[in-house]
Each structure stands twice: as structure tokens, then as C-alpha cells.
Amino acid sequence: EVQLVESGGGLVKPGGSLRLSCAASGFTFENAWLSWVRQAPGKGPEWVGRTRGKTDGGTTQYAAPVRDRFTISRDDSKATVYLQMNSLQAEDTAVYYCTTDIATWFDYWGQGALVTVSS
Amino acid sequence: QSALTQPASVSGSHGQSITISCTGTSSDVGGYNYVSWYQQHPGKAPKLMIYEVRYRPSGVSDRFSGSKSGNTASLTISGLQAEDEADYYCSSYTSSNSLHVFGTGTKVTVI
Numbered sequence: 001e002v003q004l005v006e007s008g009g010g011l012v013k014p015g016g017s018l019r020l021s022c023a024a025s026g027f028t029f030e031n032a033w034l035s036w037v038r039q040a041p042g043k044g045p046e047w048v049g050r051t052r053g054k055t056d057g058g059t060t061q062y063a064a065p066v067r068d069r070f071t072i073s074r075d076d077s078k079a080t081v082y083l084q085m086n087s088l089q090a091e092d093t094a095v096y097y098c099t100t101d102i103a104t105w106f107d108y109w110g111q112g113a114l115v116t117v118s119s
Numbered sequence: 120q121s122a123l124t125q126p127a128s129v130s131g132s133h134g135q136s137i138t139i140s141c142t143g144t145s146s147d148v149g150g151y152n153y154v155s156w157y158q159q160h161p162g163k164a165p166k167l168m169i170y171e172v173r174y175r176p177s178g179v180s181d182r183f184s185g186s187k188s189g190n191t192a193s194l195t196i197s198g199l200q201a202e203d204e205a206d207y208y209c210s211s212y213t214s215s216n217s218l219h220v221f222g223t224g225t226k227v228t229v230i
Contacts, residue, residue, distance in 0.1 A: 043224075044122055044208050044221045044222055044223055044224045045157070045165060045208060045210070045221045046221060047217065047218065047219035047220075047221070061218060063216075063217040063218065063219075064215075064216050064217050065217075097164055097165070102170070104151075104153035104155070104170070104171065104212045105153070105155035105167060105170040105171070105210070106155070106157075106165075106167065106210075107167050107170075107176060108167075109164040109165055109166070110164065111164055112164055
């Protein structure tokens with residue numbers, strides 16, 4: 001059974017940083033593509049970025065609004081993907097989901113981690 | 120990148136069929152057969168219901184079907200059940216620099 005468990009959410013002040021983790025199980029992690037998708041309160045989901053699997057070079061891609069502030073990394077030995085978020089702004093307040101990524105759709109989703117940016 | 124346009128709400132009686140539309144542009148919905156649909160119950164994570172316009176993942180009821188015409192994709196739920204009451208979001212690959220775009224969401228109510 002595929003499981004994705006996010007952690008690390010919380011309250012952070014504007015301009016601050018936070019790192020989310022997503023622990024995965026139930027599939028071959030090192031070749032898997034994984035994405036982060038966020039959902040602001042009362043809004044639709046928004047794709048944040050992805051990390052490709054080992055056989056695809058482990059490269060990353062980001063959505064324009066976060067490209068210069070967020071970094072996705074992975075530790076295949078721990079089957080964990082990370083989202084480092086810097087220079088956080090109020091508009092980054094959202095539930096952040098880790099998902100398995102099939103390039104053009106997202107099939108399994110974690111339960112989400114709430115990030116609140118507020119002074 | 121603007122969100123794909125969906126009706127805010129759609130309702131139907133138990134057992135009826137309803138269709139949710141998802142309108143984009145030739146840079147996303149109209150340009151690729153990469154539309155997917157997600158169901159989200161309150162406080163829960165989205166769940167994949169349809170991928171690549173019309174394909175159902177294993178375990179998803181065949182009451183859910185997808186289609187596309189031009190820049191508009193559609194999700195049809197037939198034989199509406201109480202458990203279908205949820206928010207539904209479409210998504211598409213896009214040639215814009217954000218790669219993926221989601222819809223504004225549709226709240227389905229079973230009356």
C-alpha cells in the first residue's frame with residue numbers, strides 16, 4: 001500500500017523559512033517522481049514543484065511563483081522528499097501535499113501539512 | 120498562469136447524472152490529452168478519479184467518466200450517490216512555465 005506522510009508544518013513569520021518532509025513507503029522510491037502540491041484555504045490546488053527519479057536524473061522543476069524561494073530535495077536511502085521554503089509570504093499559507101507524480105497526473109496524495117505564514 | 124474555469128456548484132438528485140465542465144485554452148486543455156480529475160471530501164486530500172482525459176484508475180467506480188472537446192473537458196457522474204458529494208477539481212498539463220494548472224473547483228451536491 002502506497003503511503004505518503006508529510007511533517008514539518010507550522011506557523012512561521014513573514015520572511016521566515018520552513019522545511020517539510022514527506023516519508024514514503026509502498027513503492028520503489030528511488031525511481032519515483034514526486035511532486036508538492038499546495039492548497040490555500042478555500043482555493044483549488046496549485047502545483048509547486050517536482051523531483052524526478054534516479055533513472056531520470058533526479059532533476060527538479062518548479063512553478064513560477066516559488067522558483068527562486070523553494071527547493072525540493074530527496075534522500076533515497078530514507079525514502080523521503082523535502083521541501084525547503086525560504087522568504088515565506090502570507091500568500092504561501094496553505095496545506096502542502098506530497099504526491100506521487102506520473103508526469104501528467106498525480107496519483108497518490110499524503111494527508112497534507114498546514115503551513116501558516118503570519119506575524 | 121490562470122486557473123482552469125469550472126462552475127462553482129452543480130447539484131443533482133440521487134440516481135441522476137451530472138456533468139462538470141473545465142474550460143482552459145489551447146495551451147493547456149485544448150493542446151494536450153493530459154486532463155485529470157480529482158475528488159476532495161472536506162478535510163481530506165484530493166483523490167485521483169480520471170487521468171489522460173478518460174481513463175479511470177483501478178478502484179474508481181465506472182460511474183465516473185471523462186471526455187474533452189476543444190478547450191473544454193468534462194467529468195460526468197452517473198447514478199449519483201450520496202458519497203459523491205464533494206469538491207471536484209480538474210487539472211491539465213500546460214505549456215506555460217508552471218507546467219500544471221488546476222481548476223477553480225466545483226462543489227457537487229446530492230439533493
